[in-house]
Amino acid sequence: MNRELWFPTPIWFDHLEISNLNEIEHYCLQKEKTEPTDCYSNVNGWQKEFDLNDVVFLELQSKIDEKIEEIAGEYNIKSSISVKRQLSWMNVNRKGSYNHVHIHPRKFLSAVFYVTAPENCGEIVFEDSRLQRSSHEPSNWFSEMNPLTFHSTGYIPEVGKLVVFPSWVKHYVTQSLSDEPRISLAFDYKVFYESD
Ligand SMILES: [Fe+2]
Secondary structure (H helix, E strand, O other), rough: OOOOOOOOOOOOEEEHHHHHHHHHHHHHHHHHHHOEEOOEEEEOEEEEOOOOOHHHHHHHHHHHHHHHHHHHHHHHOOOOEEEEEEEEEEEEEEOEEEEEEEEOOOOOOOEEOOOOOOOOOOEEEEEEOOOOOHHHHHHHHHOOOOOOOOOOOEOOOOOOEEEEEEOOOOOOEEEOOOOOEEEEEEEEEEEEEEOO
């Protein structure tokens, strides 16, 4: 039989070569020391909104924005609509921290970039976000999983790795078992119409 895939759930990933990662790491750890956490989806970790226009992030900013532009191109976004970064926040997650399952409401694309990624520091897991599927095709039906049958998939953090996903995809982060902190930067991109 012929088979076509419709309504796929894309997850993009890439490795970014950033020359001042040590400086970014130091910047994040200093912030963690001196500022209280903002609470988004994190349990026991530290999160803080930051300005990606700060000089320490300039190289990273241009490389991430380039990747997002590439993804917007895959969507064939209309020229009257632009995709812009709306929110950036840093995460310092130490042993025992994790993130509840969540989505990023009213955003288009979300991204995470890993500044440090010690072993067993927790992975980001994406869940099939099609509402009816989990009850109609439970995972215990399948002897071997493949992209047609998976209900979730995880990405292990690596230094310099960028992961991008549609903001409506349910995701969570497993608990960190590492004595070293996992430092990541997260971004939300939103669609703006010409009149905005
Ligand atoms: Fe998230």
